[in-house]
Amino acid sequence: MTMLNAVKGGSFAALKAEAFKNDEVLGAYLEEQRKEELSAALIGMRKHAGLSSAQIAEKIGLSLSSVLRIEKHPERVSFERLDTYAIACGFSLKISI
Secondary structure (H helix, E strand, O other), X not given: OOOOOEEOOEEHHHHHHHHOOOHHHHHHHHHHHXXXXXXXXXXXXXXXXXXXXXHHHXXXXXXXXXXXXXXXXXXXXXXXXXXXXXXXXXXXXXXXX
């Protein structure tokens, strides 16, 4: 077992599995994971379009700092703003259940 995977006599995987038995812990973990995935998706769209954050800002009429905030914390942004960002990258958003 490597030092990175060792946690006081057990593996990180075992500690994580034990923690996930608590619904609140699991829910919080999954929420953070979804936020990170959405952030990565936005940045991925922009990079796929070959655009910089500054170019997206110019296309949608926002400051660079606003676009960087959208990319870092997309969960704080309206669907309409996320859709505008996606359209500027040549994509569209779809919600499915």
